[in-house]
Amino acid sequence: MTTRIVDLRKGILEKNDLLAQSLRGRFTDAGVRVSNWVSSPGSGKTALLEALLTTAVERGISAAALVGDCATDNDAIRLARSGAPVRQIVTESMCHLESEMISTYLEGWDLATIDLLVVENVGNLVCPTAYDLGEDTRVALISVTEGEDKPLKYPQLFHSADVIVITKTDIAAAVEWDRDAALAAIRSVNPAAPIIETSARTGDGVLDLLDLLTDLTLTHSTQLQEAP
Amino acid sequence: MHELSVAHAVVSTVLDALPSPDTRVLQVRLRVGELSGLVPQALEFAYDVAAQGTPLADAVLVIERSPIIIACTTCGDQPIASATDFRCPVCGEPCGDVVGGKELEILDITLDDTALANADLVGA
Numbered sequence: 001m002t003t004r005i006v007d008l009r010k011g012i013l014e015k016n017d018l019l020a021q022s023l024r025g026r027f028t029d030a031g032v033r034v035s036n037w038v039s040s041p042g043s044g045k046t047a048l049l050e051a052l053l054t055t056a057v058e059r060g061i062s063a064a065a066l067v068g069d070c071a072t073d074n075d076a077i078r079l080a081r082s083g084a085p086v087r088q089i090v091t092e093s094m095c096h097l098e099s100e101m102i103s104t105y106l107e108g109w110d111l112a113t114i115d116l117l118v119v120e121n122v123g124n125l126v127c128p129t130a131y132d133l134g135e136d137t138r139v140a141l142i143s144v145t146e147g148e149d150k151p152l153k154y155p156q157l158f159h160s161a162d163v164i165v166i167t168k169t170d171i172a173a174a175v176e177w178d179r180d181a182a183l184a185a186i187r188s189v190n191p192a193a194p195i196i197e198t199s200a201r202t203g204d205g206v207l208d209l210l211d212l213l214t215d216l217t218l219t220h221s222t223q224l225q226e227a228p
Numbered sequence: 229m230h231e232l233s234v235a236h237a238v239v240s241t242v243l244d245a246l247p248s249p250d251t252r253v254l255q256v257r258l259r260v261g262e263l264s265g266l267v268p269q270a271l272e273f274a275y276d277v278a279a280q281g282t283p284l285a286d287a288v289l290v291i292e293r294s295p296i297i298i299a300c301t302t303c304g305d306q307p308i309a310s311a312t313d314f315r316c317p318v319c320g321e322p323c324g325d326v327v328g329g330k331e332l333e334i335l336d337i338t339l340d341d342t343a344l345a346n347a348d349l350v351g352a
């Protein structure tokens with residue numbers, strides 16, 4: 001038998017990555033800040049996003065959201081109450097969003113009229129990590145009802161985050177949240193990302209997060225690395 | 229369980245690279261970084277499913293793991309042993325700048341060239 005080795009040196013997710021890069025270019029050209037929110041199911045992504053979108057609309061910031069779930073449009077209905085345009089991406093059994101879905105679901109939206117686009121990923125701490133969606137900011141969330149060591153259990157995601165958000169701080173005392181232990185766990189997998197403590201119920205931290213996500217002076221770490 | 233999506237991406241990338249659609253693939257070698265979020269065992273299982281009925285059906289999947297390497301400002305590039313402790317193993321300084329470990333790539337493929345070689349002989 002004659003055999004031959006062919007060098008490929010190809011990224012396995014190259015198709016996703018190339019489309020994500022082209023989306024990032026479109027977002028940058030249109031002046032849209034895009035964040036990709038990743039956390040486990042039930043961590044309070046949607047509640048916080050409701051508060052954030054409502055605050056954005058009140059302040060005259062043009063915000064929009066894409067929401068991924070395996071089934072139902074319940075989250076899109078909740079988020080639409082803020083007055084911001086929202087579209088639900090139903091992924092069927094897919095455990096994560098891919099850049100092609102973002103591209104498809106953006107059709108018909110004039111990016112030039114949007115300041116802030118939030119993509120709420122499917123609730124999952126593993127799979128979304130590998131998929132670039134063209135975002136400038138990846139947000140990883142952890143609620144006070146989860147274990148303080150969650151960042152240690154899912155280091156890939158928390159390491160890849162540009163911003164880390166703690167949710168449901170209004171019930172921290174009731175669930176005996178060990179803040180110091182959680183911050184230490186976050187820091188051991190991600191020494192530098194800003195950490196924002198929030199409560200969708202009291203509104204704590206919502207403005208800080210909005211300011212961070214809409215601050216045009218911040219650039220994504222990938223963009224910094226790619227700069228000459 | 230996104231390993232199945234990844235396995236399908238591996239199969240379709242390899243199929244695109246084949247010189248002819250009936251070329252048999254003997255081996256596929258991947259590099260999967262410790263920070264890629266992929267579980268090799270799950271990927272192997274998914275690959276068997278994705279490769280069924282394709283020229284990759286009998287191909288052996290070889291997965292090379294690559295370590296996480298951080299760029300310490302004092303000590304330079306240093307491999308770290310665990311994704312749960314982003315500190316320089318030499319000086320102990322926290323460091324999140326990663327220069328290795330996120331790899332998710334197909335390194336090379338080994339093809340059965342017998343049919344092609346025979347064709348060459350006939351041609352000569």
